[in-house]
Amino acid sequence: MTPEEKAGQVILPFFTGTDVEAHAQVVERLHLAGSIIMGDNVPLDASGAVKPATMQALNRRLAKASAGRAWPGIIAVDQEGGLVSRLGRPLTEWPAPMSYGAAGNGALARLAGKALASELAHLGFNVDFAPGADVTIGPNDPTIGARSFSADPEAAAALSVEFSRGLLEAGVLPAAKHFPGHGSVTADSHRSLPVQGATLEQLEARDWKPFRAAVGAGVPMVMTGHIAVPALEPGVPASLSQATYGALRDLGFEGVAVTDALNMSAVKGKYPDGKAAVMALAAGADLLLMPADAAKAHAAVVRAVKNGRLSAARLDEAAVRVATMMHWRGRAGAPGGAAPGSGAGMSSRVSAAAITVLAGECRGPMVPGAVRVTGGAPRDRALFAAAAGRAGLRVGSGPVVNLVGFGGRPAKGDIAVALDAPWAIAGSTAPVKLALYGRTPGAFDALAAVLAGKATAPGKLPAAVGRYPVGTGCR
Template sequence: MGKTERAWQELDLKWKIGQLFVCGFDGLSPSAGIERLIGEYGIGGVVYFRRNLRDAKQAAALSAQLQSLSSVPLLTAIDQEGGMVVRLEEGVAVMPGAMAVGAAGNPELTYEAAFLAGQELRSIGINLNFAPCLDVNNNPENPVIGVRSYGENPEAVAALGVQALRGYQDGGVAAAAKHFPGHGDTTADSHRELPVVPHGRDRLDAVELLPFRAAIAAGVDAIMTAHVVFPAYEPDGTPATLSRRILTGLLRERLAFRGVVVTDCLEMNAIAGTIGVARGAVEAVKGGADLVLVSHRLDRQIAALEAVHEAVLAGEIPLSRIDEAVDRVWRLKEKRGLLRAEAETEAEAESEARRDAAGRPRGAAESAGEAAASRSSAPPASGIPVRTAADDAAARLSEAAVTVVKGEALLPLPREKRVLAVWAEARVGTEVVEAIEQERTLGAALREEGYAVAELRIGLDPTAAEREAVLREAETAETVVFASYDAAFHAGQAALANELCGRPDSAFVLAAVRTPYDLSAVPAAPLYICAYENKPAMMAALAGVLAGRLPAGGVLPVTVGAYPAGRRG
């Protein structure tokens, strides 16, 4: 460890501070701005969004380009949670999201999926995954967590979250559990405003903190903070990200976390729209954060870096606080093999040993690098896509997740009936869920099961023209399958689903392809089934259940109206 200490201590103050920042940029190749941040400020890492990534081959090349620009190896980070929150889909397996994993309830498969996902990420040069979410989603009105949570039961969230973080880390990438102390019981989105969780310490200890305690005991590499106010811990109304009472007093001292504390993005309105990004960076570092995430604008990134530098020179931030943060970041880089030239790092050796101990042959997961490269290149002559162990894990987990909440006796859907599939989709992305048009819709998956399907796409709140087209097509349909997307939050979508549900001439199926709470918007639906996400593997599993080819083995991970968490069929 002495060599490592000497290395970071040789950095000047400006570069020490730079090591505490993870920044984003625009484009598929390094921008002039990110080159400046690396070369002039010595930032510690970069974060990828869809705007940066086309496929696995390009992602690997981008990672290599960025690393070549920096004299200190970079943390290359991504929000590859699975399900609705993924930044890269081409050339890697898209694993199901947390709530689907919660519905499947299989710890071994949870670990396997995360392990294989971690291998794929590391093979393309990504070494830090901002996952898993350990938020306990016990509030149906939560607009930002929802299906990103494993469910409403703290013990289940802890058990599955630990398997996921172990899988990622054994697969070769650092895991960052989020959003500490917990973003699950909010009705506001911290990307837009500053939420408050008003509960007392006993309740927070029993619910929100339980998964994080388990993650710390399991050796999680990093924990990401929440831009949420917790009056029980911070009576001054300071959000957790900026609170010394929470980051140092609670997380470091009481919970004894020794890893890296990383902030959620300071450009979210909960920070940018209140204290501001630059001042927020100063307060976060003062409070105990080791990595500061500023994901978008170069002017804000530079302002934050300069503000922290000025705060150190002015004596507001002790140099010792900078040094302890750099030391933690450096140790994480060393642990993940970024500071060693040897072909096999300690982390890789540990991964191999655990894989063997788990009874998997070394070739069982394939070479993730070869898998990613093969899926990013042209398809084989047969036209059949390359299928990997990771793809199989995603398919098995998806099949185990599909949950029939109501009306199981109505399955399977008759194959001789004409089907209208209504596909609701988000067309405007957010920082969390970046909108992408899905080609493998539920209608497409039902066609593959042998159904005669007409499919119409609508927005989250359908236009008058979309509504009229759906109602006109429904006149000749014998079965209507409505793939809802957060209908409980969108009155227009709910109104159309209710109108279709009330038609006497056709059977009606409500299939929730995001939040499982949509039954509250269409309570008369005779058959209600939850898929938790609209990704291809899940649509194949959902269609298989509707057709009777697959059993519906999922268990509700949250309470949906009169149907309690834990309900199966």
């Protein structure tokens, strides 16, 4: 490959809108690794639902832009479940990853990962930037929250590995993220550069356990986060830090190290015009995700090799790792995938296994046959009303069910329900408190069934919520 082809092979760009042709031509001209699909690239109908056939066609055009190589191009998406889900209905809606921590069932996480990825594969995706292997510290974690499987490093490790295995079984490559751990910092890297003040010993004991497990399980990609770690390299985002990539390789990782999006505020302002791309590659990254300007990043990498700021051997190493991963993916064959919505039953099963009682009775009906509902978004209340009807509950009178979403205020009412991260109800005055970890139709069915006494709540808290410790739940 020429230096220009190698430089393209290590860049994964984004584009805006749903007009794919101009972007596909850029991928072809610069020999880019492929493309990532963001929310504004997803074709929607008038009701806001994904148009599967159009999405397939768009991805086929992007795949064609990588034709001529001996390996397929990357067609990637962020589809974790919960708040980070680029593709909505008619694809299956999945609850937050913390659901698997509450359910405490690795086999269920694996089956869910496979079902989620099968629908992605059907649309032409071959990479999902999931799962989050971050260990959350609870309410002081503003970014990850319910995107984390658990506050327990061992549980987060086991469950993220099983979810990754499910993705791989469906033919979709996972990426464990965000090394060296984003769940234990108190700032959001989308807005600023968080500082991780832990010692290396503390990182090893908590944040790095899921990544060590991922490496041991053969996960093909690890994503580095935009987090400054003074114990490794003060003031430098981990995604651009040689010491951080050294620590990752010291775990035994031999796969593709991919940066978090380089257009995020933690790096974009300080390292413009391709500077971040060159720094990341020189530090040890193999794949540069979403540089603010792919053409400038490409030109900067080529120029850096020519003037000696980036060694040709380092670019070769990165390009070979990406090409090897995709060559292996291409040789493995593309499973047929599964139709959009085919995982709905599995999604419901996850929520039914995860729903957790923090305070209240564990047996029998929690309400007398009718309820009032408040809080949440209009869609949340509509889904709850529909689920209540299916469970035989009337809506309009009786105890007040208060739905509390991400960042919600302490809930009043008779029954407080956390829809996302459970610590939103830590200060609730409601005598009954439930954690749901999702806002899907299946999650609301699980909630209505428990309220009506038609099902029990088997979940256990995977993270402490105020005075309720890890493991709180019905016995």
